[in-house]
Amino acid sequence: MKYINSTGFTHKQSDKIGVLITNLGTPDKPEPKALRRYLKQFLSDPRVVEVPKLIWWMVLNGVILNIRPRRSAKAYSTVWTEEGSPLLTITQQQNEALRTKLTQMYGDDIVVDFAMRYGNPDIDSVTNRMLDQGVRKLVVLPLYPQYCASTTGSTFDAIADLFTRRRWLPDFRFISSYHDHSDYIETLADSIRQHWASKGRAEKLIFSFHGIPKRYLTNGDPYFCHCHKTSRLLAEALGLGKSEYETTFQSRFGREEWLQPYTDFRLKALPNEGVKSIQVVCPGFSADCLETLEEIAVENRDYFIEAGGKHYEYIPALNDQPKHIETLAKIIEQNIQGWRIENDNTQRSELATQRGAAQ
């Protein structure tokens, strides 16, 4: 085994704190070839699809990767902008804003960067670059408020895998969820209140979260409970009664049962139950992406209107809203307690001396 060495250190270089934010990732282009590459990496992750390896390899390579890339490329091209995929652009904006905020709080010895679990920029390259810049204490914040093994757990796997290959490991903290953090709840509530102030209130508010197979819940994944806790706290903050909101699950994939109730089923049923005006918010998505901009804002609107609904609004994700960035900075601040920015170069000088002697 050849380990990745820690190179590039110099005398008087101070130790740095690294803050790495991550999200799921997105294809490089809204084209079938790029989608094939992206979906192959994403759907080959055993944390995402928990099906025996050989069976899944045959289904993925024999069926899914021959059909889905073309279909998904079409969907992606409807949300793509001149800057690229919304998920990437918004994550870049969040990263810039967070870097500015944390630099104001901690000075230049904090290194802030972002990476994607699938596609680019990848976790390996970004983390290696941060460690080579002198990061000796690393905190990772996956931008998934609710813990799920398929997303948060998989992000940990990628970092842990890199660590098994590196010589010099940093102090390390991993933020596994913030679904009930009071600032996150208040920021979401505030964004909904602002929407109400400018657009008025619908009869019902739908909290739509990305789904997962129901089997993962029965096997002990806390994701479903985290989603419901976020909803309950959000409803309390907004003073909503039980009949004024619903929690639903979107973005099903494959044939098995996923978490219920399904968003699209409920949107098709609500007009028949007398609900003609709704607003939908997706608290599990920290950045707008295909699943919110296309599936919720367009596809599900059509279902609701076709079923007899009159008024449908999607309330955007928190994205790079200043209050969201302040919330993320606060979560990071609380998780790096006790991490002093070091300016003690004794160890560094020691190493440099030994290297000099060895040459």
Ligand SMILES: C=CC1=C(C)c2cc3[nH]c(cc4nc(cc5[nH]c(cc1n2)c(C)c5CCC(=O)O)C(CCC(=O)O)=C4C)c(C)c3C=C
């Ligand atoms: C917010 C949390 C997410 C969970 C939990 C999640 C689980 C999950 N997803 C799939 C399959 C797909 N998801 C896709 C897109 C997608 N998923 C999330 C987030 C979560 N997924 C985001 C933010 C996005 C959008 C990415 C973007 O580029 O905008 C896709 C790709 C799109 C498509 O082809 O439809 C798939 C596939 C599974 C199987 C799963 C849990 C088991």
Ligand SMILES: [Fe+2]
């Ligand atoms: Fe997904």
Ligand SMILES: [Fe+2]
């Ligand atoms: Fe989708």
